[in-house]
Amino acid sequence: xxxxxxxxxxxxxxxxxxxxxxxxxxxxxxxxxxxxxxxxxxxxxxxxxxxxxxxxxxxxxxxxxxxxxxxxxxxxxxxxxxxxxxxxxxxxxxxxxxxxxxxxxxxxxxxxxxxxxxxxxxxxxxxxxxxxxxxxxxxxxxxxxxxxxxxxxxxxxxxxxxxxxxxxxxxxxxxxxxxxxxxxxxxxxxxxxxxxxxxxxxx
Ligand code: GRF
Numbered sequence: 001x002x003x004x005x006x007x008x009x010x011x012x013x014x015x016x017x018x019x020x021x022x023x024x025x026x027x028x029x030x031x032x033x034x035x036x037x038x039x040x041x042x043x044x045x046x047x048x049x050x051x052x053x054x055x056x057x058x059x060x061x062x063x064x065x066x067x068x069x070x071x072x073x074x075x076x077x078x079x080x081x082x083x084x085x086x087x088x089x090x091x092x093x094x095x096x097x098x099x100x101x102x103x104x105x106x107x108x109x110x111x112x113x114x115x116x117x118x119x120x121x122x123x124x125x126x127x128x129x130x131x132x133x134x135x136x137x138x139x140x141x142x143x144x145x146x147x148x149x150x151x152x153x154x155x156x157x158x159x160x161x162x163x164x165x166x167x168x169x170x171x172x173x174x175x176x177x178x179x180x181x182x183x184x185x186x187x188x189x190x191x192x193x194x195x196x197x198x199x200x201x202x203x
Contacts, residue, residue, distance in 0.1 A: 005035045006196045009086035011094040012041045016048025018092035018113055021185035022192065023055055031193060037084040040077065042096045074102035088196055091150060095127055100152045110150035111195060113188050115180045117162055118146040122155030132173045143167050143176060145184040147191035160195065163187045
């Protein structure tokens with residue numbers, strides 16, 4: 001009997017390099033029996049949407065201005081994603097806070113990638129360059145990235161895996177973020193494989 005493909009719904013807000021890493025891993029067979037039936041962004045101009053348009057992957061800009069509040073937005077998000085029977089929901093550079101309306105609809109099925117070694121340098125408002133600025137300011141010798149399950153508390157869900165990156169004496173926000181982002185791409189696809197195929201083997 002043919003193996004049913006595992007389905008990943010991906011939420012994006014920005015350039016989509018993490019999304020691209022997933023697409024590439026599906027193409028090169030690292031993520032076998034896996035497909036991305038839908039990509040949703042809260043930002044109309046997210047380059048991530050361009051990436052999927054070029055790949056013929058279904059994608060949608062869900063406009064926050066069309067909803068009276070975050071809970072209504074998330075309820076629509078749940079409705080859309082539920083239509084695709086996603087096995088996993090991946091936040092790939094998704095910068096909108098998710099409410100309980102969304103998180104509680106997909107228990108233990110949402111993962112996020114954060115550009116630091118949580119629990120340090122995480123939490124509300126800690127994203128993108130702000131993270132690397134704080135890391136450099138702290139003087140720590142090591143940074144990295146974290147893949148974790150998403151709960152209603154920002155960046156506080158159970159950690160699945162991390163990858164470390166040395167902080168170099170002459171590092172700038174740009175040089176550090178570039179090295180961390182490269183590790184994020186590897187961490188994300190490794191984590192997706194683990195959650196979809198290894199953990200499911202256990203449950
Ligand atoms: C990256 O800084 C990543 O750490 C975070 O979102 C940012 C943009 O990622 N998750 P992407 O290039 O849009 O995937």
